[in-house]
Each structure stands twice: as C-alpha cells, then as structure tokens.
Amino acid sequence: MKKLLLLLLLTVCYHVTFAQQSGRIAIRGSIIDTSKAILPGATVMLLTPKDSALVNYGRTNDKGIFEFRNVKRAPYILKVSYVGFLPLQVEVNPDNGEVVDLGTLAIKPIQKELLEIVVKTARAPLSIRGDTIEYNAASFKVPPGSTVEELLRKLPGMQVDQDGNIKAQGENVTKMTVDGKTFFGSDPKLATKNLPAEAISKVQVFNDKTEASKTTGIDDGKREKTVNLELKESHRKGGFGKVTAGIGTKDRYQLRGNYNRFNTKEQMSVIGFANNINQTGLSFDDYQDFRGSQSFNWNDQGDFGFNGGGYIVFGDDNGIGVPISGGSSNRGFSKNYAGGGNYNYDTKNTKLSSNYFFNQTGQTFDTDLTKQTSLLNGAFRTEEKSFRNTLGNNHRASARFEQNLDSLNTLVVVGNFRANNGNERLGSTQNFFQEDGKGPPSSQTTLNNQNKYTGIQLATTAIYRHKFHKKGRNFAASLSYNINDTDGSGNQQSNSRYFTDTTAGGTSQIRLNQDNVTNSLRTELKSSLDYIEPLSKTMSWETFYNFSLRTDKVDRDVFDRTDQGMVRNVSLSRYYTNDFTYNRIGTSVRYNNKGLTLSGGLAGMWFHQAGKFAADQTGSPFTSVGRNFFSFVPNATAYYNMKNKRVNLNYNVDVRQPSTSDLQPVIDNSNPRFIREGNPDLLPQLTHRLSGGFGVFDPGSFVNVYFNLNYGYNINQIVYNQTINSLLVTTTRPVNIDGGTNVGSYFNFGFPLKKTKATLNMYTSINLGKNPTFINNVPNNTTNNNYNAGVSLDLTPSEKFTLYPNFNWNFTDTRYSVNTAQNLKIYNYRYGADMNIQMPAGIFFNARMNYQIYKNPRFGFTQQLPILNLSFYKLFLKDKKAEVRVTAYDIFNKNQGITQSSYQNIVQTEQVQTLAQYFMLSFSYNVRGLKSQMRRNNGF
Known part of the structure; x- marks a missing residue:
C-alpha cells in the first residue's frame, strides 16, 4: 500500500508541477485541401520555435478538425502533414484568450517537380500513414554513444522493459529489420543492443504479414508487429561501430x-x-x-x-x-x-x-x-x-x-x-x-x-x-x-x-x-x-x-x-x-x-x-x-x-x-x-x-x-x-x-x-x-x-x-x-x-x-x-x-x-x-x- 501511495504521489506531483506553470490554452482548427475538401487523419504537430522539438501531436477527426487542449501559453510552430500534400507550417502566437482558433487551413498537393525538395525538407518528428508510424530519429535526443534500445525508449507509443523486450502500441515486437533486411536472425535484441542510435535516420513501426502468409500468397489476417530501422545515408556508405573496455x-x-x-x-x-x-x-x-x-x-x-x-x-x-x-x-x-x-x-x-x-x-x-x-x-x-x-x-x-x-x-x-x-x-x-x-x-x-x-x-x-x-x-x-x-x-x-x-x-x-x-x-x-x-x-x-x-x-x-x-x-x-x-x-x-x-x-x-x-x-x-x-x-x-x-x-x-x-x-x-x-x-x-x-x-x-x-x-x-x-x-x-x-x-x-x-x-x-x-x-x-x-x-x-x-x-x-x-x-x-x-x-x-x-x-x-x-x-x-x-x-x-x-x-x-x-x-x-x-x- 505504501508503494501504491508513492506512485499516486509521483503522479499528482507531476501534474501539480505542470499546473503551476503560467496559463493553459487550447489550440484548434480544421484542415482542407485547395478544393475545399476536408482531410480526415492528417497529422498535426506542435513544435517549439527554438529547436523544433515536439510538444504535442494528434490527427484530424472525420470532419478534418483538430484540437490541442491544456497546452502551455507560449509561441509554437504548428505543422501539418498529409500523404501527397505539401507540409504546412504556421506560427502560433497566443493572445490573452483561453482558445486560439486558427480557423480553416488549406494544404496544397505536391507537384512532381517539388517532390524531391519536399522529401528533403519535410522532416516532421513523426508521420502516420495508414497503420505505419514513422519517427524521425533526429527529433528524439539521446546521449552520445546510445544504442538503438535507448532511442526506442524515447519514441511515443514505444516501450522497452528492463530485459530489452520491446512493445509498440501495446503489442510485442516480434521482428526487427535494418533497411528492410534481417539482422543476426530473428532476435530483435541483437539489433537494439548493438547498433548505435546515431546511425538511424528513421524508425518505422507497422504490422507485417506472417511468414506463412507470404509463403502461401494468401492473407491469413494475422500480423507481426515489426520495427524497421532505416540507416542514414552516411552510414550506408562507410563503416561505423563502437568499442568498450x-x-x-x-x-x-x-x-x-x-x-x-x-x-x-x-x-x-x-x-x-x-x-x-x-x-x-x-x-x-x-x-x-x-x-x-x-x-x-x-x-x-x-x-x-x-x-x-x-x-x-x-x-x-x-x-x-x-x-x-x-x-x-x-x-x-x-x-x-x-x-x-x-x-x-x-x-x-x-x-x-x-x-x-x-x-x-x-x-x-x-x-x-x-x-x-x-x-x-x-x-x-x-x-x-x-x-x-x-x-x-x-x-x-x-x-x-x-x-x-x-x-x-x-x-x-x-x-x-x-x-x-x-x-x-x-x-x-x-x-x-x-x-x-x-x-x-x-x-x-x-x-x-x-x-x-x-x-x-x-x-x-x-x-x-x-x-x-x-x-x-x-x-x-x-x-x-x-x-x-x-x-x-x-x-x-x-x-x-x-x-x-x-x-x-x-x-x-x-x-x-x-x-x-x-x-x-x-x-x-x-x-x-x-x-x-x-x-x-x-x-x-x-x-x-x-x-x-x-x-x-x-x-x-x-x-x-x-x-x-x-x-x-x-x-x-x-x-x-x-x-x-x-x-x-x-x-x-x-x-x-x-x-x-x-x-x-x-x-x-x-x-x-x-x-x-x-x-x-x-x-x-x-x-x-x-x-x-x-x-x-x-x-x-x-x-x-x-x-x-x-x-x-x-x-x-x-x-x-x-x-x-x-x-x-x-x-x-x-x-x-x-x-x-x-x-x-x-x-x-x-x-x-x-x-x-x-x-x-x-x-x-x-x-x-x-x-x-x-x-x-x-x-x-x-x-x-x-x-x-x-x-x-x-x-x-x-x-x-x-x-x-x-x-x-x-x-x-x-x-x-x-x-x-x-x-x-x-x-x-x-x-x-x-x-x-x-x-x-x-x-x-x-x-x-x-x-x-x-x-x-x-x-x-x-x-x-x-x-x-x-x-x-x-x-x-x-x-x-x-x-x-x-x-x-x-x-x-x-x-x-x-x-x-x-x-x-x-x-x-x-x-x-x-x-x-x-x-x-x-x-x-x-x-x-x-x-x-x-x-x-x-x-x-x-x-x-x-x-x-x-x-x-x-x-x-x-x-x-x-x-x-x-x-x-x-x-x-x-x-x-x-x-x-x-x-x-x-x-x-x-x-x-x-x-x-x-x-x-x-x-x-
């Protein structure tokens, strides 16, 4: 019972700490395209202007509406991303009101000649495409010399226990690949405990088909929670490693x-x-x-x-x-x-x-x-x-x-x-x-x-x-x-x-x-x-x-x-x-x-x-x-x-x-x-x-x-x-x-x-x-x-x-x-x-x-x-x-x-x-x- 009270005390203290910060506001708006069609499921993020650190995130509902509640009163950058559209970036400077209504925001479809530029510049902390969540590893800071295991602990929706077992979205991760390829067999720990976090560009989490389904060519409805580690270009071209004594x-x-x-x-x-x-x-x-x-x-x-x-x-x-x-x-x-x-x-x-x-x-x-x-x-x-x-x-x-x-x-x-x-x-x-x-x-x-x-x-x-x-x-x-x-x-x-x-x-x-x-x-x-x-x-x-x-x-x-x-x-x-x-x-x-x-x-x-x-x-x-x-x-x-x-x-x-x-x-x-x-x-x-x-x-x-x-x-x-x-x-x-x-x-x-x-x-x-x-x-x-x-x-x-x-x-x-x-x-x-x-x-x-x-x-x-x-x-x-x-x-x-x-x-x-x-x-x-x-x- 004492330990349970300790947990409750930690939780209450944490909320009190944040509640004592000056002022809380709500930020809302809606997302459409240039033809005024609503865009449900668009990824919306709040970033700090100083270093683009992720503060909050969410997705638009079926009516294209988003809302961030109980956020600190401070300037933000609001970033919107949607597959096939140019990312939208809006500065948010709250006034004295309790609600900041940004109204209707329109995003433009990507033209072919702009695709390369968009790929190079649209580096949001995370993006959601169907059942795939992609994290930009550079947006989640880890100490120098950290392994991939340490990086995964930082990602929203990911959990790593004391034995190195990984969960994503509440499910056990059973497969891990590097650039889509296996790494030392089927044990995810051999990748997470030995690869350096600084070598990773993106972390992709998705539900993959089972090996039996791939073999027969028929979808059996079963899925394996899979994590793919995408390497930086610099690490694909040369060697990297670490030695500890x-x-x-x-x-x-x-x-x-x-x-x-x-x-x-x-x-x-x-x-x-x-x-x-x-x-x-x-x-x-x-x-x-x-x-x-x-x-x-x-x-x-x-x-x-x-x-x-x-x-x-x-x-x-x-x-x-x-x-x-x-x-x-x-x-x-x-x-x-x-x-x-x-x-x-x-x-x-x-x-x-x-x-x-x-x-x-x-x-x-x-x-x-x-x-x-x-x-x-x-x-x-x-x-x-x-x-x-x-x-x-x-x-x-x-x-x-x-x-x-x-x-x-x-x-x-x-x-x-x-x-x-x-x-x-x-x-x-x-x-x-x-x-x-x-x-x-x-x-x-x-x-x-x-x-x-x-x-x-x-x-x-x-x-x-x-x-x-x-x-x-x-x-x-x-x-x-x-x-x-x-x-x-x-x-x-x-x-x-x-x-x-x-x-x-x-x-x-x-x-x-x-x-x-x-x-x-x-x-x-x-x-x-x-x-x-x-x-x-x-x-x-x-x-x-x-x-x-x-x-x-x-x-x-x-x-x-x-x-x-x-x-x-x-x-x-x-x-x-x-x-x-x-x-x-x-x-x-x-x-x-x-x-x-x-x-x-x-x-x-x-x-x-x-x-x-x-x-x-x-x-x-x-x-x-x-x-x-x-x-x-x-x-x-x-x-x-x-x-x-x-x-x-x-x-x-x-x-x-x-x-x-x-x-x-x-x-x-x-x-x-x-x-x-x-x-x-x-x-x-x-x-x-x-x-x-x-x-x-x-x-x-x-x-x-x-x-x-x-x-x-x-x-x-x-x-x-x-x-x-x-x-x-x-x-x-x-x-x-x-x-x-x-x-x-x-x-x-x-x-x-x-x-x-x-x-x-x-x-x-x-x-x-x-x-x-x-x-x-x-x-x-x-x-x-x-x-x-x-x-x-x-x-x-x-x-x-x-x-x-x-x-x-x-x-x-x-x-x-x-x-x-x-x-x-x-x-x-x-x-x-x-x-x-x-x-x-x-x-x-x-x-x-x-x-x-x-x-x-x-x-x-x-x-x-x-x-x-x-x-x-x-x-x-x-x-x-x-x-x-x-x-x-x-x-x-x-x-x-x-x-x-x-x-x-x-x-x-x-x-x-x-x-x-x-x-x-x-x-x-x-x-x-x-x-x-x-x-x-x-x-x-």
Whole structure:
C-alpha cells in the first residue's frame, strides 16, 4: 500500500508541477485541401520555435478538425502533414484568450517537380500513414554513444522493459529489420543492443504479414508487429561501430565491440564481447544451442496448413539452463566470450541472409534450496546445498537463400548448422526432514556428478513456390532433412544415509558409483504440399498435406564401479529405437474482405509409432512398442484489422508428441533420491484451445488498450506421477491423464499523461491452472492461480532530466485437493526506477534502483533486496567520440538470485549466490562523431 501511495504521489506531483506553470490554452482548427475538401487523419504537430522539438501531436477527426487542449501559453510552430500534400507550417502566437482558433487551413498537393525538395525538407518528428508510424530519429535526443534500445525508449507509443523486450502500441515486437533486411536472425535484441542510435535516420513501426502468409500468397489476417530501422545515408556508405573496455574491482573486466558496413545491396556486421560480469548477451537461439536443439525449434517455414504452419509439436528435452537475456544475469557467476558475423545480400531477384555466432559460457552456481513435498497425509521437507560448475561452447551458422526464377516461380533454401559441447560438475548435500521439521534430518544424501556432452545438429529445407497466371492460385512444396547427433558421458557418485535409530546412532547407507555413456541419434525427413484456389475476390480454398518420418536411436550403457572392476548394469542400460510416421491432410476455406478474415478448416491426422528396446543391441528378446493414433483436428479463426483496431477469435487443437526422454524406457538415477523413468506407452497430448482478444490504438493520442483471454483443455495430458516410499525416495513416471485446464488473461492500458513529457502504462495478467497427477496412486489436483499487475511511468520533463519509476506485484495461490493443509501463498514484489541527469561540463549521471521483496508466510520466508547502481560519465575528443565512465554496481552489496515456485505437489525457494558489489572504470570509442544530447542511459 505504501508503494501504491508513492506512485499516486509521483503522479499528482507531476501534474501539480505542470499546473503551476503560467496559463493553459487550447489550440484548434480544421484542415482542407485547395478544393475545399476536408482531410480526415492528417497529422498535426506542435513544435517549439527554438529547436523544433515536439510538444504535442494528434490527427484530424472525420470532419478534418483538430484540437490541442491544456497546452502551455507560449509561441509554437504548428505543422501539418498529409500523404501527397505539401507540409504546412504556421506560427502560433497566443493572445490573452483561453482558445486560439486558427480557423480553416488549406494544404496544397505536391507537384512532381517539388517532390524531391519536399522529401528533403519535410522532416516532421513523426508521420502516420495508414497503420505505419514513422519517427524521425533526429527529433528524439539521446546521449552520445546510445544504442538503438535507448532511442526506442524515447519514441511515443514505444516501450522497452528492463530485459530489452520491446512493445509498440501495446503489442510485442516480434521482428526487427535494418533497411528492410534481417539482422543476426530473428532476435530483435541483437539489433537494439548493438547498433548505435546515431546511425538511424528513421524508425518505422507497422504490422507485417506472417511468414506463412507470404509463403502461401494468401492473407491469413494475422500480423507481426515489426520495427524497421532505416540507416542514414552516411552510414550506408562507410563503416561505423563502437568499442568498450572496462576494468573493475574484484578482478572484474569487460570488452565489447561491434562494426557495421552497409550499402543499398549488402549488409555486413560483426560483434564480439568478453566479460566476467554476468553479461551473457545470448539470444534465444543460443540458449537452445546450449540445450541441444532439435529441428522443430528452427522455424523452417516448410510446414503448410492452418494452425500457423507446423502442426505437431515435439516435446522439448530437458537440459542445462542458461540465461537468455542480453543483460546481466542474476544467477551465479559467469565468464562469457562470444563473437559473430552477419552478411546480407539483397537485389530484386536474389536475397541472401547468413550469420555465424560462437559463444562460450562458463558458469558457477552456489545454491541453497528449500523444498516441501506434499503427501496424502502430510509432507516432508528437503534442504539442499549444492555447487555446480558448467562450461558450454556453441557454434551456430545459418543461411537463407531466395531466388526468383522468373515472375511466377520462386525457390527458397534454408540451412541451419549447430555444434556444441560442454561439461558439468555437480556437488550436493541433501537433508530430508519429516513434516514437523524438528530435530536432526531423517536421512542425508551427498552427490558428486560429472557429465560431458557433444552435439551436432543440421536442418535443411527447400521450398518451391509457383504462382499461376490466375491471380490468387498458388502451389507450394517443401522438403526438409534434419539430423541431431548427441553423445554424452558421465560419472555419478552418491552416498545416502538413513538414520533409522538416531538414539542408538544406528544408520544404514547406500553407495552408488557409476559411469554412463549415451549415444543419441535423431533423423527426420519432412515434406509438405499446399494448393490454394481463389473462389472469388474475397474467398479462397486451401488444401494441404504434411508428412514426417522421424527415427530415434538411443544407446545407453551404465557400468558399476566395483572392487572387481567395471560391471555393466543390465537393469539401467538400454538400447532403444523408435520410428514415428506422421501424416496430415486437411482443407480450409478463407474469407478476406476490408480487414475482416474468417476461416474454417478440418484436418485428419494419423500418427504411427513403432519402437523396440532391450538391455543392449544384441538383447533378446526385444520388447516392442507399436501404436496408431488418429484424430480429426478442427480449426476456426476470425480476425478484424481496421483503422488501428483489431479483434481476433481462434479455436484449434494442438497435438504434442512426448519428448524422446519421456518415451525412453530408461531409469535416470543421477539423483538417487529423485529417480526418473520413461514410459514408451505414452500417447500424444491433445489440447483444445479457445482464445480471443482485441486491441485499440489511437495514433493521434497514442492511447492503447489490449486484452487477451485464452482457455485450454487437455486430453491425454502428459503428467509426471510420483511414488514416494517410506525412505522418502521419489520415483516419477510420465503418464496420460485427462482433465487439465488453463485459463489466462492479459490486459494492458497505456496513455500519455502529457504528450512527449509523461506516459503511464498499466498491465495485469491472471493465469488459473488446474493439473491432475497421482501421488502414490491417489489422484491429486493441484490448482495454481497466479495474479500479476504492474505500472510504469515515463517522465521526461526536459532533456536534462528523466525519471522512469516502475512497479510490479505478483501473487501465486497454490491449492492441493488431497492435502489442503499444505496450501500456501507466495508473494513477489518489485519496485524500481531509472534516473538520468545532465550535469555541467558535459558530465552525465545515471542511477538505477531495483527493490525486490520475496515472501512465503507459510514457511516464514521473507527477503528484501535493494539493488542500486550508479554511474558518472563524461564525453570528450572531437565530436564526442570518446567516453569515460565510472560505475558502482550494487551499492548496498545485497544482490542475490532468488526464485520462488510451486508445481504439482512441490513448492520450493531457491537462493543462488551471484555477482554483487563491485566498481568499474570503462572507456568507449565511437568510430563516428556524435552530438551531445541528454537522454536516458541504460548502462547497467
């Protein structure tokens, strides 16, 4: 409540500050052309006469009328722009009245001979053309050396959170291009965090068609929020980049650089970094590399048909998690080295996009974990202290080649190659307590495990598209081949002691010392066909066929280390093969007219599994696994996109095939107190999904509202049943259960309190999940209800001072059907703020505060972490090319990685020691000169 009052106080103070300024007026008028026709939707802006800074903006209504209310009484320049017309500029000098009526203003159409002059001189801060908003980057001032991320924060209607995720007009930005070309794959952060703001001429925000729509040539009504960065002419003709080097206390260091060279046909970029300050800089693809990606992660765009292209989803295998964010990780300690290059070539008929990226990440985790597991008539508690050291090397290369063979035929070839290797060492001590938790532990297990892995993945896809002479008639065919070859080896040692009679000091113990070697090979051949026939100008009929043949081979050998030497453990060793044949044929009809898209379709899916397993390759007899699965799959969608409004409604059925690890009849005893076992009899999981939402964005006022609601019901849901014996050893096995449900909603409301000066954004989400499972063969329903709400406020009263407070509240309510005494509630709060001040003598000051609160009343856990970072920096040399910065990280020395979570019948709190207080001196040099202006700096 105190924090909420603080937010309200900040808002009130801000309004009071502006209200105290002398006099407020309204400015109004109407816009027509020279033939006296009204011009609705014309962009109207108020600029300051001194430097043409944007004060206010809007659009004319259906009658061509505009009005600016409650603006400061001062001279202005009023600028009007409209596509195909000369910009109009009018001086506004308010008199003593409260309303300045400019009357009717006429603008002239552009003559061809004046077009070039207009393009060069009509540089308004922003312009709106249909659903495209174009920002003139020069009108929004950022500090020298800022990245594109900092520029985006300044633009009206744009939001960038602390992790670098971008929203435009209330929607997530999923695609970012530079001069219309991709930049290092599909992760927008690689562009925003590495390109300098001073290289950008314009920022264009629009709704682009999906890749599936472009492939088939039929508009499916779906849109991807896209940002295109248009470079300055000077940066298209030569190279530009930036290098940063820093050294700090506690042997901390960082080195980061990038170089870019673009022209009208080619783009070339290189980036690299090295540090031990937890800045991993990984994209999502790099994260998947580390885990050992499968072909289905790679978005090859070769699966046709409804449901967004690819239909069946193969479950993801577990692996070692690493941070995804390009910012600083709040878990453990890491050393990071990475580098890569990106090359694009684009002409009328030929397009080539390619990149290579390497990263090495070494991480150390020192963790305290408290976990409580609910039983039918009680619970037990686990307290664990562990140390984990990981090292991973990842190579990623990808290329996409598109060739227009002629006006009707196009060939696309996509290739992805990934190679990774790494090792992990884990040491752990686990103490187990009975429910009351009093006295010494009832048992204790120590672990000392080591693992190594190597993997190679290759995915190739060829797509052929043919357009017939009849407009709208299209044919497409694809062929893909994917391979994933992974080898792993490890040694696991454990000692479990059970204190059966603590008064007499009697104990029993079980020791384990084993080596294991696992070879896993997956190959997949896929093909799809797609034919679209136009039924009329507004209707089309699509027919598609998908085929996939996947083969898995797993050879796992486990050996016990004994006094007599290495002895093969027959019960834990397995040789396993599995063949999956998948066919889907379907048809759909789509109606598309004036922004409204309706579609409905039905597909039949047949899935065949044929597998066998034994203790080894020569084992006799083999146990066979064979099954067929057939299902009709419906799909219905409705989209409406018109005049910055969008409404969507969708019903579909997702089919999720069990992951390889879940199907393998292999016992994983790497943690002898938590044993995992596969189930070759698993069926695919079907999820019926119904979702809908709407969004409204007013490009004149920049008010945006977005709401989404979704519901899912699971059939044959894959859940992990638990069997817990009297020694508190848990064995999990995946099975199929019906009845799991999930309801989720999201609401976002953003609006400017004062245009160009203050913007308020509020959001909330609710997720209600109900998941069944079995605990010791007794059914249990776990209900997880999560409630989240947040507020962010952008205050930019001047270029010399900015303040960005943000607040987030998260509450999770977990309930169990078989043991209600174990119900609990978890609270996570975060309060933060960023502040920037331009000081005399070209010195800048930046502060970032993050105050995090974690509460679990049932376990008596409360943790408060005030994290404060401060920095001073100064620009020097010609054109301010150089920067020297002094930064203090975590002033109060409180940083710690804390995670609270609940799932199935388990609730846990994890605390990881992580990088805390240190100081750093850094130097940066920009290849090109920059002008010194104040803007938010996000240097942490």
